Structures are given as structure tokens and as C-alpha cells.
Amino acid sequence: MRAAILTYTIPHKKTYDTLCLLKTKGYENVEVFSSPMTYKKKVRPLVAHRPDMGYLVPTTEETCRMFDYGYSEVLDVREANGADVYLVCGAGIIPQEFVDTHRIVNAHPGFIPFARGLDALKWAILEGAPVGVTTHFLGSEVDAGEVIERRELELRAEESFFELAMRVYRTEVSMLVGALERLNEPHEYVPAGDSVLHRRMPGELEFEMLREYEVAISSLREDRCSSGI
Template sequence: MSCPIVVLISGSGSNLQALIDQSLQGKLDVEIKAVISNKADAFGLERAKKANIPNHALSHKEFESREAFDLALQELIDQYQPKLVVLAGFMRILTETFTQHYEGRMLNIHPSLLPKFKGLNTHQRAIDAQEAEHGVSVHFVSSELDAGAVILQASTPIAATDNADSLAQKVHALEHVIYPLAVKWFSEERLILQQGKALLDGETLEETGVRYHQGLN
């Protein structure tokens, strides 16, 4: 039975598209029950419509507080009874109440090799810090921003000619590989969160996560 998931987005939804594509190709046994965006003009909603996936725009600007928005978002998500909530470029800082409600069943993807460069503008920050490499991390969501248990990472060298845009393109390509893989692990009940640590097949993943290589499946 396919694993029911809900995907949250704020923008173009390229990671959403990667999940849709792998699902259609039979590589990922999930059912995307709904796509929800806090921005009505997010292109990811068009991707959902094209794939005949129920989709909703729920603007945070229509709520008096962060708590009120998160409560409404939680109620909308729970209508679909997902086993997993996937944050795919959802640009909102979530309240502790919300993150605790989905503890162990909400994933995020962050464009850095966590714990380095939490927050925004990660590509330029990696270049400014003269890092040799940059990358992306998939992690369980916790109440602290970009601080949940890391599941999987992928890296790319930073070339002398790279700027923030070119580095972002490299990282996006990695995102579209490792995010569906982490979702696949969860859907197969191989990936769990236990006592604040990510476990794959019963083995604790290191705090720095597992580096992606072609042999992973």
C-alpha cells in the first residue's frame, strides 16, 4: 500500500516534481495526497494541478499570528491523514507545537552540509567562507531551525568560477536525487526517528548524515 504524504511548498516546487516523477516511474511507492503552499502564485501548485493532485493555497498573511497559521495548516494537512509531511522549499519557520505534532514524520531538505550554514543564503555564505565543498542535507524537522537529525547528505566541489547561482544549480541537481531517496526509505519503514536520532534499518546514522553515493538504494 502506497505511503500517503503531503508536500508543503512556497516556490517553484522542483523537489515536488522529482517526487511526482519518481512516483510515476514506479521508483517511489507514495501517494501525494495534497500539495499545500503559503503562496498562491507558487509554481509548484501548477505542477500539482498538472499531476491531478489536490492543492491548496493557505496564505500566512491572512492570520494574526504564526500560531494561528500553523494551527490552520495542521488542520488542513490532517484532513489527508498523511504518514509523512515533506517540506519542499516551504519558507516558513514553524512553531514548536506544529513540529511536535509531526515529530518523526516530517522531513525537510536544506541547501547546505548541516550543521554548517543554517538559515538563508547558504550558497553565497559557503563561497564567502572559502569552503572546498558545498551540498545539501535531508533531515527530520525539529523545533530548532535546520537542527533536526540529519538523514542524508550529498556534496559537490566549489569551483573557483562558481557564484551563488551556479552553485545553487549544482545543489538542486543533488536535491532531486537524495530527497526522493530519503522519502523512499521512510515509505518502506526503513527510516525512523528514535530518541532524537535518525535510524536506517535499525542502525543509527551519524550526526553528519550519510553521504550519498551511487550504491545507495
């Protein structure tokens, strides 16, 4: 099986972490297709929930050279041909014609269909939905469709919100690579239905989300104390 990574031309932590895990697990026939990042966040979140993607990581080209992986820069993702399956580490809007003709795996930091779209972890906490990660094949619906794996993560009394966010991120990378071993298993189809496709969380709701998180964590701590743990 020939696996490929879709990512950006800039240094990118998720891509680096995914490549390291692929190499650790013994995958050798890997190709990376990098395209320019055309989208930039207009507003930085008030509450951080992702690691700094460009901080102290080598370029993807350097990493591929070290691991003996293929590396190509493309202007359009439709030039990324020849692989059996593609893992999304970083990409803009992928043309539907490419989605329809390729097996493309996405790792979404939310337990779909309860948390779809942007800032899935934050919306899940604010709305009391399950926290988790989903790997799925890209299809006609955003963050829905043919699911490879859904994994719910329990809240931990000793974790800060940022620590939880980093656990979600690590699970995301692990499940993305792990999806290669589950491609041919029976898969669940999870339609979007009437679930909400979230946009970026407004700043005023971020602080409300943190308050909801503290309420949930405080309840876990009280339960721990009452049970003598």
C-alpha cells in the same frame, strides 16, 4: 505510505520539480497542501543562487490534476493532516506543535552544521566550509538534528558560481524525494552546537564570496594543468 508536500499557493518551481520526480519514480499516493506565502524578500540578492521559482511553471493545482495527486489549499499548515510523511517544498514558519507530532523532511542547501540558515551555499564558500546538501527531519533546532543524508559536493574547475548553485538545487530536489526511501534507516544526529545560524548575506559580502570562489576555481584549474588533465 502516504506522502504529502507542503508548499505555497503560487506557481513554484521547486514544488513542480519535486512533483515531477515523485511521479517519475512511481509515487501515486501523494497529497499537496498549499498555503499563502506571507514572507517576501525585502532585498533581491546581487548574486543569483536559486532558479526563478515562479518562471514558466504551471500552477501546483494544475500539476496535481495532471498527475492525479490530491490538492488542498489551507490557511494554516496545521490543517495539513493525514499523511505519513511531509516534504517541505515551500513553507513559512511551521508551528512547533505540528513539527513535534509529524514526520517532516526538509532539504537544506548546505552541509550542516557548517552552513546553517539562509544563503548557505554563499556562506560556505566565503568561510571555506564544505559545500553540500542535507536532508533532515524538522525538530527543535534550525537546520540541525536528525539527519537523513548529508552529501558534500566538490567544486568543479569548469563551473561558474551559478552553475554550481543550480547543481546544488538539483541535488536538493533529488535528495528530498530520495529521503522517502531512507526514512527507516539508522539516522545520524547532528546538533547545532556552537555553529552559526546565518542570516541573508549582505551585498558587500556577496562580491567577496565571488572572489573567494574564483580563487578556489583558479586553484583547481592550475592543479588540472600541472597534472596534464
